[in-house]
Amino acid sequence: MQRNWIGRSAGAEIDFKIAGTNEKITVFTTRQDTLFGATFMSISPEHPLVKKLIKGKKTEKEVMAFVERIMHEDKIMRTAEGMEKEGIFTGAYAINPMTKKEMPIWVANFVLMEYGTGAVMAVPCHDTRDFAFAKKYNLPMQLVIQNPEGTLTLDNMKDAYVDEGYLINSGEFNNIPTSDAKERIADYLEKEGIGKRSINYRLRDWGISRQRYWGTPIPIIYCDKCCTIPVPEKDLPVKLPKDVAFTGKGASPLLSAKGFVDVKCPKCNGSAKRETDTMDTFVDSSWYFLRYTSAKDDTRPFDPEKVKYWMPVDQYIGGIEHAVMHLLYSRFFTKVIRDIGLIKVDEPFTNLLTQGMVCKETLRCPEHGWLFPEDLKDNRCAICGKEVERGRVEKMSKSKKNVVDPDKLIDNYGADTVRLFSLFAAPPEKYLEWSDQGVDGAWRFLSRVWVLIQRNSEAIRDTKGKIEISELDSAERGLYRKTHLTIKKVTEDIERDFHFNTAIAAMMELVNAISQFDFGTPLTLILSPEGRGDIKIPSPHGGEGKGEGEKKANQASVMKAALEALITLLSPFAPHICDELWSVLGNKGSVMDIPWPKYNEGAIKTEDVLIVIQINGKLRGKITLSAGTAEEEVKKGALEDERIKELIAGKAIRKVIVVKDKLVNIVV
RNA sequence: GCCGAAGUGGUGAAAUUGGUAGACACGCCAGAUUCAGGGUCUGGUGGGAGCAAUCCUGUAGGGGUUCGAGUCCCCUCUUCGGCACCA
Known part of the structure; x- marks a missing residue:
């Protein structure tokens, strides 16, 4: 997005002799390939050559009056697109270095002194502005780029042709495609000493x-x-x-x-x-990250040694609305400070995440202006009862009152719930339309976690937690595997792209799996967060039938591993409740001091995989086979499946595609 | 006009490498919980047809590549953000 603001464009500077003098005028162009089509020249009213050009000519007074008038116009208005193009002939001519023809030099209101050289070679056939200008003042035109179909003529052109094509009416460069011609003509200009390749940046003014x-x-x-x-x-x-x-x-x-x-x-x-x-x-925000490295230094803005240690910022997170201006200014400041030798940093931020804005619809009473959501009564203004206009969904702002008061939500649900829900609602880079629906879901999830731990903490407290995968039954293996899959998923989602929403979803899945496995002591808990009512805990599903000894120890170990992983993974998202539950599980100290869990590749491996069977790419069946089954075996298994047999009966099998451990596609 | 991002159920969204579309939630429906309500638990829930097994259909619209497309390619539409005559 910053490309528009930095505006790098590669082209050439070309010198044009001014007829009858020793002066020359230099232009910048990105279309040196159209040089043969340059039939006049436009210069900015501010151009220093204007006065020289008109000196002593009979047009002098008239031109000066025009220049004065334009220079007194508001600059933003004058340079706005769609503004009427205006110009005046100076009476002077430049010489086209290729065609040697005379090109009348005009002063034009749309040419900017601060970009390029303040003078433009006008190619009416291949630049829309020059086209409009030439038509208005009846200036000569010369076609030099032909379209690939070869159908362009001066008479049938309704607008400039600015696309790719090949050169015509261009002497030795005829028939060369535009992109090649740019290089060839640039080479020629450099060789002849009448121009050189040049790169221009258009940096915008920043009135600070x-x-x-x-x-x-x-x-x-x-x-x-x-x-x-x-x-x-x-x-x-x-x-x-x-x-x-x-x-x-x-x-x-x-x-x-x-x-x-x-x-x-x-x-x-x-x-x-x-x-x-x-x-x-914006001035302050352009270098505050340097100050942060040495916040307590009262003798200078920052300590270069500290900057060397901390900078660049590894991960910068900011709202999408700052993606252009603030970040561009910060980069600019950093480079200036580097150029004057105070730091060695080239770019201030290594990685950028632009987060979406939180938005909400606006409410407006015709009499009382913007309204908070709670100022509504039966969809009408609570003060005057007038019907409320529902406006666009836009960025939350205090002035428009389309805001949510986090304190109220926190009072009702607690900070953990509010935090968890905000992270669950959408991925961070996406804009989010705030809605209160769904906060309940986050609260319920944390309640379920709370209950799970309370129920099971007793039973797992004395478990040593040693787990031999080979000794686990299938339910235990299932939970153990899910635990490690969750560690993997949560870790990767956070590290890769801050996709907290899917990380939380994975933890919800783990909680669902733990609930299925649950063997804890029946327990009735009365939870009463403000206004939420109580929870009666039903009897556990399984557990009673299980044997004693070894069996039970394995169960407890697997459960312990699952619960501890869950609490550790969840702690960044719901820190308060997790810290509490960590101690309920019988641990000393804070969960925040526990190392982040690592997943175990061996725990994730499965023996059985589900193979999808397709016929002509459509799902027609599924079979379970052991992982790593050879292609031939898989094919055989699929073709022997009862339903598949029926479906392909009487049809010729053209091809069978097997994707290892994933699917079989039978083409008939 | 130019540049960029996006378009998936009733809603927020998943699908990370071209391989089961809709994970996980919200909402809704049904059942359980020895009054109701709330809460909790269980089950169901893209659309259409069918008693059912099952079938058809479906990722803004239209084409294409492929055994197979939400994902790749071309065209069109819509929305959002940025820019504004930059030669």
């Missing part, structure tokens, strides 16, 4: 001063005698004054702070005034 209080003061003093003087280093930093009147009217509030504004000139000691504009807060 603001007429507001909250911002860094600009350390400049204005003295009538000594002009503009920077505040001496010993007086830095300039701090914002406290005696300020915020009227909401007029210019900067700092103007009202007399003690701030009136100062002695550091040079002549006469009376002087301070700059009262402050800096855009």
